[in-house]
Amino acid sequence: MMKITNIVLCALALFVVSTILPARPKSRDDVGLKWLETNFELLDSVSKAIHAFAEPGYQEYKSSTLLISILEENGFSVEKGVAGIPTAFVATYGEGKPIIGILAEYDALPGLSQAAVPYRQPVVEEGYGHGCGHNLLGTGSLAAALAISKWLAQGHLGTVKLFGCPAEEGGGAKNYMVRDGVFDGLDAAFIWHPATRNQTNLNSGSATMTIDFTFHGKGAHAGAQPWNGRSAFDAVEALDYMTNLMREHVRPETRLHYAVTRTNPAPNVVPDLSVVRYYIRHPEVEYMKAVTERVIKAAEGAALGTGTTMSYELINSNYPVLANSVLCDIVCKKQNEVGGVILSEAEKEFCREILKNTGRDPEDFGNFAEVAPEVRPNRPLGSSSDAGSVSFVAPTAKLYVACCTLGGGGHSWQQVAVGGTTIGTKAVVNVGKIYYLTALELFKKPELLKAAREEFLKARGKDFVYESLVGDRKPPLDYRN
């Protein structure tokens, strides 16, 4: 009798408790994937809007405002204008450790204005266009951050941050953001880039230095009295000649490029002012700095020999990208789970048309559907990115997702054309899924983040102290003017 009363009382108590306290919904791991699948239209509209804005570096007001408004609508708190850059921001969701950061870019390139059609058709003659696919880069990173926030919203401990990073194309905003501590405290940083393949790789890229050399001469009529002039452009030519000779006497991985950005365009004027912009690259920071010193000496010599004066200004300088193999291996696993980017017949036809108009085999539009094997170990490349500087303050994962057809490669009108279609948006969703799954793995297994940090500290070197390669200069907000 006693026993039955006890059972009845227990059952009654359980019933009362269960009616007072609502049952906690079971956390679902597919919540972010579901969100990505049902928000294709939203992501498509964001990507296409940024594609149409096509704003120059440090002038991405509309693009950053659009990204911020969506983040705020989804519960992120946003710090705007970080590091003294009006179009840079940090959007945060969640609480406590670990903290995962995703980097977004959204600047366009000059001269690449292009409609989303498979033939050359600028929207604005000589206007800006997304030749590096940064409309996709920004939207793909947004997709990942939003998906991760949906998982965190179920009551999990951890934080996701989306970093709005302007002016990747030569303006180097991340260097100033790193210098100002914007990325401090990150347990992992995720970067990605549009590509012609689906792949993770550990290639490091080069450290780079951008310098403007300005020569002042003496103007004169080139026909009537050239002896009264001292040509600033002669000085540029002398400098370029010396650096071209120098190529034989620097280590083979060194890259030297230059472009004359200002001079008098009339041949019958002895120019009193000429400016040449140099990129100096090498996979090792110290060697890149040593070659830079030699180029500065050559510029001094050029001024001396041509009777002109020279001044120089450091415009930008990046660390090489240090990819973390612990993180990249997880990304690779997740990319294989998610798979490649599947094109519809109409999308394939779009790629074929581009290839025909580029004089290539129309069937050779790259491998969108498959995931290529991970590239390891690290092989230094000639290219560079200001994401390199972030990779020296936080363990960094890298990812490439197919959304460019072959025949143009990066920085081409073909990339702008493809980036304005649903091919690009499919890649955006793909990035969202891969980084969502990677983040979940890291949130659930802290030992992976510990291993990533150990590798990161070892790769930087025992006595490494982050030194800003841009010194204390202000961000060059007007570098596109």
Ligand SMILES: [Zn+2]
């Ligand atoms: Zn890019």
